[in-house]
Amino acid sequence: MKAAMKAVAATGVGAAVVVGRRMTARRRALRRGRSDHWLAVTVDRPLDAVTGPPRLPGPMGELRGRVDVRFRPAPGGRGTEVLAVPKDDDVSREDLRVALRQMKSLLETGTVIRPDTPSTTHPGPAGRVLRAVIGKSAGEGRL
């Protein structure tokens, strides 16, 4: 009976180890995938308006040569999908997100809306923590 219990326990531990390893491997693969995938925005303008001058306005222009960029028409005539990925570690994905978002806004509205800063002169300790989060917010998110 004891031997049987030991066998069951050993099997359980073994299974847990295997599952754990697979999960870790999957997490690593997902992380790799996330960092490798192309960042994308859809600009609500036709392909020729996006690829014509001014091509890649704003900070996207400054990243020219350091990022790979692809254009394709969005399905249903809903504008143009712009995809980009850093060529090397020189360009962070955060900077690329900011650049893509600003490029989209420039192409659609001709401007990039400026925040009301500083929003307050006395944010307090919690507000300062929030400010640190907000400081990164423009470069984070789900592109």
Added chain:
Amino acid sequence: MRALCWEGVNDVRVQDVPDPKILNDGDLILKVGLSTACGSDLHLLTGHIPFMQAGDVIGHEFMGEVVEVGPDVTRHKPGDRVVVASFIGCGQCYYCRNDLWSLCDNTNTNPGITQALWGADPGGIFGYSHAMGGFKGSHAEYVRVPFADHNAIAIPEAVDDLSAVFASDSAPTGWMGADLGGVRPGDVVAVWGSGAVGQMAARSAQLHGAERVVVIDRFDYRLRQAENAFGLETVNYEHVDVGAALREMTGGRGPDVCIEAVGCEAHSYGPQYAYDQVKSKLKLETDRPIAVREAIHNCRKGGTVFVLGVFSGVVDKFPLGAVMNKGLTLRGAQQHGQRYIPMLLDRMASGELTTTHLATHVLPLEEGARGYQLFKDKEDDCVRAVFRP
């Protein structure tokens, strides 16, 4: 200038803050005429939406006079009297061009926060936390209005200031509930919440041709207002079983369209309320969806439930089985004001849509803290505290 600022949980104060400036060429500066407290502000006050900094100017429902315009503003000039939509739209992205203004792609300056929370970022909003762009609010002497050609709307002469201020948010939010909720002639419509937005949703349902419209609340003074202003039927859930009343009213079917205008801090009685209170205190759910549950439970088979109340995160015990098995349509949205405001101003001018009764307390801005106290605690039969800077 003077402005009403969030200083911490349940702490708002009028203070000196820097004057707003034109930052983009499409901005205008508005001298605020009237700015009203909104039920959704209470979620900021209670700390329910944790993206505020001490000193942030609150307020998002307002009207006033244009005093300065940027070089790209073509539709307005100094001296114009305008009402401003609470959500800021760029007017030129896919969502704005399809009249889904609160979903604007280009106006939330902190998109990472809401993209992480909700999977995508809605547009920016005045005075409603840094998750929604961190724009300064309207409980102030002056406010900057970005993309002013799209977000400021001229007020017809026949509409007075006190009527017009509710065209900024309450009226278009209510109208949207009836419109996108698909209210049709002959429908029975139930509205949870008899505050300003609930009353506007109920009146909008009437104007869409609903045959019977019932409003549900626990405050008799608000229900009386709904009866007197618009001839609405009312149910006080403190005294009446809501489900039984709705079934009786609809021949056992349930309302065709149920509009929830309560939001994430809903009140109720009994074990359900205690359960939600405990869960939210332990941060195991962010919002209390009591009115949403009730709307789903009581809606007729194949009917529509529209969520107008503001919710921030996740809820517990959501009756998905009822949604699926009863074949319900469930919708929600922040308000697409720019889509409706001109039409609503015309209806105000014609007398079809009255709003001034909602302004139970018109106070100087300096009494902003007292106004929020009255509004939050439902003192002195307060429906809306409106501030005059």
